[in-house]
Amino acid sequence: MDEYTSSIENFKMEVNRNFVEKAMELEPLILKSKVIPNQIVRLEKDVDANWKVIEKENFLGNETRKLGKGEAVCFDFKSHIVGYVTFRVKAVGSPPDAPAYLRVKLGEALCEIGEESNTYKGWLSSSWIQEEFIHIDVLPAVIRMPRRYAFRYMEIKVLDTSPKYKVVFEEISCTAVSSADMNKVKTLGGVDQNLAKIDEVAVKTLHDCMQSVFEDGPKRDRRLWIGDLRLQALANYYTFKNYDLVKRCLYLFAGLTQNEGRVGACLFIEPRMIVDDTALLDYSLFFISCLYDYYEATGDEEVLKELWPVAYKQAELAMQEIGEEGIIKDREGFWAFIDWHKDLNKQGAVQGVLIYTLKQAKKMAEVLNLSKEIEILNQYIQRSTIAALEKLWDEKEGFFTSGKHGQVSWATQIWMVLADVFTKEKNEALLDRLFEKNPQVNMVTPYMNHYLVEALILNNRKDKALEIIKNYWGQMIQDGADCFWELYNPENKKESPYGSNIINSYCHAWSCTPTYFIRKYLV
Numbered sequence: 001m002d003e004y005t006s007s008i009e010n011f012k013m014e015v016n017r018n019f020v021e022k023a024m025e026l027e028p029l030i031l032k033s034k035v036i037p038n039q040i041v042r043l044e045k046d047v048d049a050n051w052k053v054i055e056k057e058n059f060l061g062n063e064t065r066k067l068g069k070g071e072a073v074c075f076d077f078k079s080h081i082v083g084y085v086t087f088r089v090k091a092v093g094s095p096p097d098a099p100a101y102l103r104v105k106l107g108e109a110l111c112e113i114g115e116e117s118n119t120y121k122g123w124l125s126s127s128w129i130q131e132e133f134i135h136i137d138v139l140p141a142v143i144r145m146p147r148r149y150a151f152r153y154m155e156i157k158v159l160d161t162s163p164k165y166k167v168v169f170e171e172i173s174c175t176a177v178s179s180a181d182m183n184k185v186k187t188l189g190g191v192d193q194n195l196a197k198i199d200e201v202a203v204k205t206l207h208d209c210m211q212s213v214f215e216d217g218p219k220r221d222r223r224l225w226i227g228d229l230r231l232q233a234l235a236n237y238y239t240f241k242n243y244d245l246v247k248r249c250l251y252l253f254a255g256l257t258q259n260e261g262r263v264g265a266c267l268f269i270e271p272r273m274i275v276d277d278t279a280l281l282d283y284s285l286f287f288i289s290c291l292y293d294y295y296e297a298t299g300d301e302e303v304l305k306e307l308w309p310v311a312y313k314q315a316e317l318a319m320q321e322i323g324e325e326g327i328i329k330d331r332e333g334f335w336a337f338i339d340w341h342k343d344l345n346k347q348g349a350v351q352g353v354l355i356y357t358l359k360q361a362k363k364m365a366e367v368l369n370l371s372k373e374i375e376i377l378n379q380y381i382q383r384s385t386i387a388a389l390e391k392l393w394d395e396k397e398g399f400f401t402s403g404k405h406g407q408v409s410w411a412t413q414i415w416m417v418l419a420d421v422f423t424k425e426k427n428e429a430l431l432d433r434l435f436e437k438n439p440q441v442n443m444v445t446p447y448m449n450h451y452l453v454e455a456l457i458l459n460n461r462k463d464k465a466l467e468i469i470k471n472y473w474g475q476m477i478q479d480g481a482d483c484f485w486e487l488y489n490p491e492n493k494k495e496s497p498y499g500s501n502i503i504n505s506y507c508h509a510w511s512c513t514p515t516y517f518i519r520k521y522l523v
Helices: 019-027 109-115 193-209 226-237 243-253 279-296 303-320 347-367 371-392 410-418 424-437 446-458 462-478 515-521
Strands: 031-036 039-045 050-060 070-091 098-106 129-134 143-146 149-160 164-180 266-268
Touching: 019 266, 031 070, 031 424, 039 109, 050 164, 050 193, 070 098, 070 193, 070 303, 098 109, 109 149, 129 143, 149 164, 193 462, 193 515, 226 243, 226 279, 226 446, 226 515, 243 279, 243 303, 266 446, 279 347, 303 347, 303 371, 347 371, 347 410, 371 410, 410 424, 424 446, 446 462, 462 515
Parallel strands: none
Antiparallel strands: 031 164, 039 050, 039 070, 070 143, 070 149, 070 164, 098 129, 098 149
16 A cells, blocks of 8 residues: 555655544545436527526326437436436337447537537547447346446437337436535525525535545546535535544545645545645645644544644645745746636746745644744745745735746735735735736636635735625526536636547535635625
């Protein structure tokens, strides 16, 4: 268990068996429920090349019409679900003299059903597309599809039978799974209808991502990513309050680290728990935030004491990435996440993340009365903050810059505000200027929009934060979201970092935080 093969030279996994065993003891019960489709729908592209439902008919789960070669039926399960599909298929007409050959497509969004998978040219593996081909030799048959799917729509197409018979489908259902219980979340009162709907969709998004761990997306990647975990845990503290699931994930990250004790960007869950060989500087630092938030929510000093050395190690490792001028060294490639904007230089934003998490680490050290670590962290914070002001602040432009070309981006300003490099008054002025000047390198993910909303709320701009929640996440709902998406750019609604929007995740963990803001700050 201690090592595994990696394409990265000299990579190995370091295992703390005590932490892993504690995580295993916290494995949650998976709750199950049966869901049946309520409609059959037909799709068509509109003038903007978007897929729309143009016909609906009620479906009570009895049986479909007869379908022959080339015909299809699309079921609407009414809302997004994660689970295991079962259906029954039988022949109508002459005795079947050839197998039935079916294609089953499942989609979180209509584009996944409407587009042909053979048109996909993206860089992520097409194996993420939820499409199955099935031969059925003996009819009638009950098909229990073994994979777990995340979807709302399911299309079954008859690729072939024989001219002598057709098929009908009946007893269609999905066994939905989650470790979260919707009954434990109180319905909001005293908010307007739009905000209540945003909260409802956010809670549903979190619910469907809560499985044996907090998954980033139940369709793709089905992994435990620490950037997603941080935001899921915040939302969880104000909704499901499943503190043990957060604790389980913390122990897993602490128990399965990379070389030198570095917390990995994500963990694979099956067939066994292992840390990925992807290292992202901001994500490693967010272990500090995850532990800090957990302690703030629970007061669990035992976990804080036990996992503190792992958190402190991330601060020490990050400080090794500081250059002579006190600024995080800029790099090429996927060395930090921050946001999916293809032109974003991440150096300035990561500097902000560093200061932000160092301050959280210092607060935890104060709780634990660790005088030596407090002194060291104070030095780290002072050095990083002074360098940000001297090397990255452009007085003429009125913005923090990033990279050798002095890029001005939304992400850099937001993280410097969250890090409180300036006073509150200057933070407020910087946020106002950000909206006034609107730098070209903007944000494309709900993840980065979360941190913008947080910066606004913490700096006396609650009305602006509420406006963004309603306009950004609310617009997603108007565009058909019943769970919030991995990526949403109102200026390019088909945008994808992967080359095609049919591979995007349409129920994604980092998008669930409107419920956190609404329940903590706005209600």
